[in-house]
Amino acid sequence: MNEPQPVLDGESLITPTAIAADMAALYPSQGSSDHLATATAELGLVLHSARQWFEAGNDPAQTMRWTVEALHKMRRKVDPGVWQALIPLAQEHPVADYFHQDPFTRWSFEKPRGYSGDARLLDFIYQHENIREDVAEASPIGSALYAYSKYYPSCVAVRERRDLLAQYVDEIAEERGDGTEVLAIASGHLREAGSSVALEQGRIARWVALDQDPLSVGSVARDYAGTPVEAIDGSVRGLLTDAYKLGSFDFVYSAGLYDYLTDAVAIRLNRRCLRMLKPKGTLLFANFSPELTDDGYMETFMNWALLLRTEADMWKIINASVDRNTVDAEVFFGENRNIVYGVIRKRD
Structure with a gap:
């Protein structure tokens, strides 16, 4: 899956290059190929389990909760450089098709306005009336996921x-x-x-x-x-x-x-x-x-x-x-x- 990249006007200074450079300066990678291989295997197990639970008809909200917690723990545990290498692997995994049935998650991933954190994305967080149609058109799995994701701590x-x-x-x-x-x-x-x-x-x-x-x-x-x-x-x-x-x-x-x-x-x-x-x-x-x-x-x-x-x-x-x-x-x-x-x- 090729995710859309932010298309910015160059005026805001909010650029992927600037963020990547700042992250690299703050957290120089200490990873190795062995660390990456181990983390990749662990990520694969998490995503495979989540996919199995979706396919088995388990509660989507509970599957999301478990996945969110597992990804948070993994992000904290592995070297930042290793984590950056894991991100596209997760995005390309078939389980992403389930999570993207959540209209909130999908809007963020697809970035219809060309950049992260846009005002309409925040309206999903605010549960504003202008996103009701998106929510109403979501699949049963998507509706259940949004009912959970809108109460993330963030x-x-x-x-x-x-x-x-x-x-x-x-x-x-x-x-x-x-x-x-x-x-x-x-x-x-x-x-x-x-x-x-x-x-x-x-x-x-x-x-x-x-x-x-x-x-x-x-x-x-x-x-x-x-x-x-x-x-x-x-x-x-x-x-x-x-x-x-x-x-x-x-x-x-x-x-x-x-x-x-x-x-x-x-x-x-x-x-x-x-x-x-x-x-x-x-x-x-x-x-x-x-x-x-x-x-x-x-x-x-x-x-x-x-x-x-x-x-x-x-x-x-x-x-x-x-x-x-x-x-x-x-x-x-x-x-x-x-x-x-x-x-x-x-x-x-």
């Missing part, structure tokens, strides 16, 4: 992230008043705005939603027409080169972008965001953490690779982004520790 964390973003917007609007201005970078469909009390009550003066995907930009423009939300077609590169005259903001955030940015780009982006903050403004950025437990399944059957960051990694980015004497900063985890957050507040 999905629970993403829904919590959406709610946390709305909470930050509301709290900052409460503190700053009716002139509050917000910038969302790589905004996707801006689903967090749908639960913002401040937006509903007219306490947001401007909420800029910047994204490089024209389909996402169009969705936001349509869904939030007549509100203070402004949908803008823009990229990370455009921000870094000061291509947009966006003004200044009380709150700047990016929730799902840093998982694809190297440290160097993340630091540059943070510095640019901090320059756009008003006095006492707040910057928030988020990243999936290595405590993710469905990472092996995501990288194989979903073809969804991420740069995972620890608490120390987040502090490294913060400390390289700003003079700590001029800001207050914190790093914290979401409830299930699958996502880690960095927050920087300017003192003046």
Whole structure:
């Protein structure tokens, strides 16, 4: 099976080459042909067992649960270079045809929008109404798999992230008043705005939603027409080169972008965001953490690779982004520790 490769516009800096280079620098391979042969045999046993259970009519959700756990343990155990060699073997195994009956898994693997983690993929996580047709058309196996996969710990964390973003917007609007201005970078469909009390009550003066995907930009423009939300077609590169005259903001955030940015780009982006903050403004950025437990399944059957960051990694980015004497900063985890957050507040 030849999986589709991401087709990016070159503007976002979210490139497979950049991710591969960063991973290679962080985790130089210590593997050997013997290690690879052993791991290949172990992977083959896992995938063969999963296929047998599907063919026997066993509960698809239980088969998925067992496979997700087995792939996670294997990913943790083997050398990163060996794991990278195992990924295409899993993707080409016949059992993939079963897992891809899950509309969520299939959308991630096929990447109809040309890149990983797109806004419609997140709508599968949010169980948004615009993916109901995909779910309704799924096979019985696919429906059972989606009923399980949408409750992955990572999905629970993403829904919590959406709610946390709305909470930050509301709290900052409460503190700053009716002139509050917000910038969302790589905004996707801006689903967090749908639960913002401040937006509903007219306490947001401007909420800029910047994204490089024209389909996402169009969705936001349509869904939030007549509100203070402004949908803008823009990229990370455009921000870094000061291509947009966006003004200044009380709150700047990016929730799902840093998982694809190297440290160097993340630091540059943070510095640019901090320059756009008003006095006492707040910057928030988020990243999936290595405590993710469905990472092996995501990288194989979903073809969804991420740069995972620890608490120390987040502090490294913060400390390289700003003079700590001029800001207050914190790093914290979401409830299930699958996502880690960095927050920087300017003192003046």
